[in-house]
Amino acid sequence: MDLVETEATDAPAQYTCPMHPEVVSDEPGSCPKCGMDLVESEPTAAPAQYSCPMHPEVVSDEPGSCPKCGMDLVETEASAAPAQYSCPMHPEVVSDQPGSCPKCGIDLVQTEATAAPAQYSCPMHPEVVSDQPGSCPKCGMDLVETEATAAPAQYTCPMHREVVSDQPGSCPKCGMDLVESEPTAAPVQYTCPMHPEVVSDEPGSCPKCGMDLVQAEANDDHAHHGHDHGGHDHALGPAQPGVDGVEPGFMSMVELTQGTPRSSDGLQMEWITASFGPFFPGLPGGLLLDFELDGDTVAQAHVASLVAPADLLENGPLSGVDFVESITRQMPLAPVSYRLLACLALEAAANLRPSDAIAQARNGALERERIASHLRWLSQLGRQLGLGRIAADASALHQQLRDADWRPVTALAPRLAALGERVARTPFLTRRLTGIGRLPADAPWHGPDDERHDAAGRLAARLADMSRSMELIQQAGAIAPPELTPIGEAAAAATKSATASVQTPRGAAELSVELDAGMVVSASLQTPSARHIDLVGPVTAQRELADALVAVASLDLNPWEITA
Amino acid sequence: MTTLILLIALGFGVYVVALLEEWSVSGKLRLAGPALAALRLLGSESVLARKPDRLFFESAPVILLIAALLSLTIIPLAPGLIATDLATGALFFNAALAYVLVALIMAGWGPDGAYAMIGGWRFLGQLIAYAMLVVMPITAVAMRAESLSTVQIVTSQQGLWNIVYQPIGFVLFAIAGMAMAFVPPFDLPTGAGDLAGGVEAEYTGVRRLVFRLGRMVLILSVASAATVFYLGGWLGPWLPGWAWSMIKILIVAALMLIGGPMLPRLREVTFLAWCWKLGIPLALVNIFLVGVLVLVVPL
Numbered sequence: 089m090d091l092v093e094t095e096a097t098d099a100p101a102q103y104t105c106p107m108h109p110e111v112v113s114d115e116p117g118s119c120p121k122c123g124m125d126l127v128e129s130e131p132t133a134a135p136a137q138y139s140c141p142m143h144p145e146v147v148s149d150e151p152g153s154c155p156k157c158g159m160d161l162v163e164t165e166a167s168a169a170p171a172q173y174s175c176p177m178h179p180e181v182v183s184d185q186p187g188s189c190p191k192c193g194i195d196l197v198q199t200e201a202t203a204a205p206a207q208y209s210c211p212m213h214p215e216v217v218s219d220q221p222g223s224c225p226k227c228g229m230d231l232v233e234t235e236a237t238a239a240p241a242q243y244t245c246p247m248h249r250e251v252v253s254d255q256p257g258s259c260p261k262c263g264m265d266l267v268e269s270e271p272t273a274a275p276v277q278y279t280c281p282m283h284p285e286v287v288s289d290e291p292g293s294c295p296k297c298g299m300d301l302v303q304a305e306a307n308d309d310h311a312h313h314g315h316d317h318g319g320h321d322h323a324l325g326p327a328q329p330g331v332d333g334v335e336p337g338f339m340s341m342v343e344l345t346q347g348t349p350r351s352s353d354g355l356q357m358e359w360i361t362a363s364f365g366p367f368f369p370g371l372p373g374g375l376l377l378d379f380e381l382d383g384d385t386v387a388q389a390h391v392a393s394l395v396a397p398a399d400l401l402e403n404g405p406l407s408g409v410d411f412v413e414s415i416t417r418q419m420p421l422a423p424v425s426y427r428l429l430a431c432l433a434l435e436a437a438a439n440l441r442p443s444d445a446i447a448q449a450r451n452g453a454l455e456r457e458r459i460a461s462h463l464r465w466l467s468q469l470g471r472q473l474g475l476g477r478i479a480a481d482a483s484a485l486h487q488q489l490r491d492a493d494w495r496p497v498t499a500l501a502p503r504l505a506a507l508g509e510r511v512a513r514t515p516f517l518t519r520r521l522t523g524i525g526r527l528p529a530d531a532p533w534h535g536p537d538d539e540r541h542d543a544a545g546r547l548a549a550r551l552a553d554m555s556r557s558m559e560l561i562q563q564a565g566a567i568a569p570p571e572l573t574p575i576g577e578a579a580a581a582a583t584k585s586a587t588a589s590v591q592t593p594r595g596a597a598e599l600s601v602e603l604d605a606g607m608v609v610s611a612s613l614q615t616p617s618a619r620h621i622d623l624v625g626p627v628t629a630q631r632e633l634a635d636a637l638v639a640v641a642s643l644d645l646n647p648w649e650i651t652a
Numbered sequence: 653m654t655t656l657i658l659l660i661a662l663g664f665g666v667y668v669v670a671l672l673e674e675w676s677v678s679g680k681l682r683l684a685g686p687a688l689a690a691l692r693l694l695g696s697e698s699v700l701a702r703k704p705d706r707l708f709f710e711s712a713p714v715i716l717l718i719a720a721l722l723s724l725t726i727i728p729l730a731p732g733l734i735a736t737d738l739a740t741g742a743l744f745f746n747a748a749l750a751y752v753l754v755a756l757i758m759a760g761w762g763p764d765g766a767y768a769m770i771g772g773w774r775f776l777g778q779l780i781a782y783a784m785l786v787v788m789p790i791t792a793v794a795m796r797a798e799s800l801s802t803v804q805i806v807t808s809q810q811g812l813w814n815i816v817y818q819p820i821g822f823v824l825f826a827i828a829g830m831a832m833a834f835v836p837p838f839d840l841p842t843g844a845g846d847l848a849g850g851v852e853a854e855y856t857g858v859r860r861l862v863f864r865l866g867r868m869v870l871i872l873s874v875a876s877a878a879t880v881f882y883l884g885g886w887l888g889p890w891l892p893g894w895a896w897s898m899i900k901i902l903i904v905a906a907l908m909l910i911g912g913p914m915l916p917r918l919r920e921v922t923f924l925a926w927c928w929k930l931g932i933p934l935a936l937v938n939i940f941l942v943g944v945l946v947l948v949v950p951l
Contacts, residue, residue: 471844473917475914514915632921633846
């Protein structure tokens with residue numbers, strides 16, 4: 089056949105698969121993906137293309153006008169990189185083929201496959217970045233070419249991770265210098281600590297409760313970091329869709345309080361857990377008292393002691409004297425009573441009997457401590473109720489009386505009587521305390537009490553205790569702190585156990601000891617406060633906060649007596 | 653000139669009220685006490701709550717001070733010696749005091765703490781109770797004076813002071829005024845014993861100084877109003893008008909402050925019950941009685 093004239097092509101023939109245009113070969117053959125015969129394709133020297141300078145997705149084989157803006161199309165190089173199509177609304181959606189965006193359905197438009205342009209930055213100041221070579225404006229050094237980072241450097245505040253900036257500077261919240269952070273691979277999400285179902289791409293406020301959104305940890309398992317939800321759970325469903333005429337995201341109080349415990353009086357209020365201890369005016373120091381408050385009503389009380397006594401014999405058997413000293417040290421609020429208790433128990437175990445004079449003096453000391461303890465309690469109650477003068481006078485009297493000898497103590501009798509009178513005649517005090525801290529008649533209460541079984545009754549009983557104690561001191565004729573009668577050798581040889589009981593200012597305390605060759609090998613102590621602490625719950629349940637605090641104060645708990 | 657005199661009187665009055673308060677609490681009269689306390693608060697460290705609502709936290713003491721100062725503007729110390737002689741002065745007094753509630757609620761909410769919040773709620777729960785007991789006696793007083801202007805109210809007492817003319821109103825107004833200024837035994841919002849300071853607890857340093865100052869001005873304002881409405885203001889023989897005003901105001905303030913430490917703090921429930929069930933009916937009876945007296949007795 090005669091040779092016919094053909095157009096001389098610049099590039100050699102290439103073969104491509106009709107189904108897979110990315111498969112290109114110099115020789116005919118089969119497509120490795122689908123097995124079809126490769127067909128000859130147009131040489132890759134792409135024909136001239138014309139596109140709009142303003143709208144690069146508008147591409148045409150012929151010169152003309154841009155259908156979008158009317159500008160003349162200009163000739164462009166067919167880009168070396170394969171054409172990419174992306175969604176104008178969702179730039180992360182990228183495809184080799186034209187089509188529809190899977191997220192919103194808009195037609196994909198052709199975009200330039202961007203090759204990162206060269207960037208120049210200062211070696212000393214990496215934040216200085218320029219498209220052109222030149223000098224650093226801060227230090228004057230020559231800018232050197234750097235790899236353009238896929239993501240631009242970000243600066244964040246170490247204290248406030250949600251503050252993110254492209255430029256170095258100061259944190260607008262706290263003023264600290266921003267430090268460069270790794271650009272996060274995954275988009276940062278912000279969530280509300282109280283409502284984990286609220287998730288947002290931007291920092292802001294939670295639409296449900298107004299709290300600042302915090303960065304969600306990758307593995308946040310919704311730990312309740314350091315705050316107490318007061319019992320409610322977070323199994324709330326999503327907010328109801330907006331009602332007509334109401335702004336979207338609006339939640340009624342019913343929805344907002346869904347899942348929270350119900351208030352007993354029907355008025356749903358905010359639940360708080362508040363601590364009233366260990367240093368609260370009017371309450372004994374060292375008492376850990378936490379109230380779960382439903383508004384200002386106590387829903388639940390949690391009480392514990394910060395100063396629970398250690399086991400007396402944890403270091404092994406003690407001699408009698410050491411045992412007495414250690415129990416005295418362990419009970420700073422009622423040292424004389426417990427010292428006496430230990431002495432009586434040990435003497436009973438060793439079959440010793442102190443003389444009557446010593447017994448009288450010991451009783452004098454015990455009664456003096458009873459008065460002192462009640463005066464301290466009265467001072468605390470006065471502080472709690474706002475009776476400043478009475479609190480101050482009781483405290484002053486307590487200081488004078490606590491360690492005084494017999495004669496000064498009896499000299500204070502008129503002042504004590506006068507204080508008792510003043511308290512009894514304080515207007516509205518009895519009315520204030522009536523009905524507060526009422527205990528059922530069969531409750532395990534061993535402290536001062538009268539027929540009313542409430543705080544007013546306990547106040548009257550303690551005032552009566554004080555005047556009776558003063559009479560007993562006057563009868564005793566002497567005051568001496570209890571000292572252990574020396575345990576002689578004969579008694580030391582005996583092994584015996586005994587129990588003694590003393591009426592402490594707060595109730596009866598019992599001590600059982602076992603002596604072995606003069607050493608205390610086992611001891612078991614029962615204190616009134618350890619029995620009374622279980623009454624805190626019933627006495628404060630569903631009471632208003634002030635009433636609950638007065639009720640706890642009226643129990644006169646001694647945190648040193650409360651075992652862990 | 654008037655302004656200067658009034659400012660001096662305000663400063664003197666606030667200082668004496670602070671003196672009286674310390675005397676009622678501690679039993680000692682220390683003349684330099686308030687000045688030293690102010691200096692101490694100015695110099696002490698300002699400890700802030702961890703995450704306060706900044707706007708409410710910062711503005712609450714200031715609003716308390718402003719509300720108290722506003723309520724003082726209609727108090728006449730002498731004829732012509734008044735900041736502003738409004739025709740509705742007596743009503744303006746109650747309106748200004750309403751902002752005390754706003755200030756205490758903000759002070760309760762702002763620090764984001766349990767004690768302050770409960771203190772704020774307590775005041776909120778009771779405000780209507782004693783706001784009624786402030787405005788109803790004022791109504792009766794205005795009925796006699798046939799005007800709401802405080803100057804007219806004082807001049808209407810030339811024949812007989814209102815404390816004799818309408819004693820029920822005086823008792824109710826005095827008690828409600830003490831409650832409004834949360835003076836013990838009505839100090840529920842700042843219960844020192846059961847709320848560890850309540851709305852005042854989270855304020856330290858300068859902010860506490862402003863809060864305390866606002867409270868002193870409030871006590872002075874309530875005492876001044878009691879004087880103007882019931883004790884004849886500047887009326888009295890021998891001494892000039894302003895001297896009588898000052899003496900009466902300070903006596904009323906002293907009486908209001910003295911009773912505090914001698915009585916236990918009132919229970920919230922008790923106070924509400926008394927105000928609503930006893931106080932308001934008595935106030936209505938007072939208005940009725942005064943109405944009858946005004947029509948029948950030419951005084």
